């Protein structure tokens with residue numbers, strides 16, 4: 001075994017270009033949302049093929065505003081996979097709507113679209129309905145592209161058309177990801193939905209430290225998003241200082257203090273410019289891990305044969321954005337997930353779990369969910385862990401983590 005190393009879960013890849021952009025903002029004297037924010041909106045939307053990007057101060061705010069402008073009304077239901085981060089369902093509750101938790105595919109951990117189709121055909125199939133709760137009218141579907149693997153958005157769009165649903169995408173993990181659709185067409189984030197929410201949180205593929213963005217092709221919606229992200233005002237401070245602009249500003253509706261500061265936005269400008277290269281390094285790190293972790297008994301990898309088949313074949317894996325590298329300990333693994341995490345930590349390797357399914361949290365138990373409601377999600381969670389993963393992961397770090405995994409899991 002190699003000498004002990006410390007491998008962090010994440011290390012930001014920020015260099016001179018990022019420092020220069022931040023200094024430019026400081027030197028400009030304009031610290032709140034302004035030029036850098038607008039540049040980031042233009043650059044990210046252009047890279048991702050969307051007409052509009054509206055930057056906000058985190059991905060949760062992006063989800064909130066995407067839902068607020070979706071047409072979903074308070075009291076209506078939104079389908080949310082139980083395997084997701086707190087923010088996805090939380091944002092549904094922010095607008096007064098009701099997250100209706102759903103089962104996930106046992107391999108990809110993305111929303112199980114067969115389950116969603118059955119539920120839409122007959123909501124009495126839902127565990128809450130079986131226990132006597134009356135489900136609200138289902139008005140929207142909120143797919144999450146887990147770890148960077150896109151949900152089959154063509155199927156989501158077909159379900160939405162059949163059942164008159166709004167579609168909002170949780171694209172926190174999917175900067176640049178795509179999926180091949182009918183005829184080999186590349187489907188990116190926001191192509192087949194009204195709006196997609198990005199996160200620029202510290203560990204994401206492109207980061208502003210904290211930040212997010214709503215992507216949409218709808219000009220009217222983008223205009224309303226701009227108003228909502230800043231107190232419902234018809235003009236931002238930056239626009240009030242434009243040449244010839246008036247000081248006057250009107251409050252149009254209830255808004256929020258969700259604008260992204262220029263210092264944060266500036267950090268992401270060089271990352272968007274080299275997003276292809278950053279993505280390629282993530283692909284290479286994922287391939288290196290998979291090569292070195294192959295063959296450990298009971299260990300499932302996010303790009304092994306089973307996962308690739310579940311994704312729809314190698315062509316679909318090509319569009320994976322590799323935000324996370326989650327592995328799964330199955331029944332044949334020598335130790336359980338928690339022991340594996342502990343033993344990795346003892347060897348200096350930081351790993352995490354993404355995530356405990358929502359329905360197993362006290363907040364959702366209080367809303368009527370029970371263990372056993374979504375068996376595929378629960379079974380996956382029992383063995384799920386994310387290894388250190390970021391674009392700048394060094395070959396020696398990958399080798400060390402893989403050697404530790406072998407040591408911990410060797411029969």
Ligand SMILES: Cc1ncc(COP(=O)(O)O)c(C=O)c1O
Nearest residue numbers: 058059060085087172199200201
């Ligand atoms: C799937 C998912 N959705 C939403 C969010 C929320 O993003 P943020 O932390 O930027 O608010 C996260 C954050 O990690 C996430 O992983």
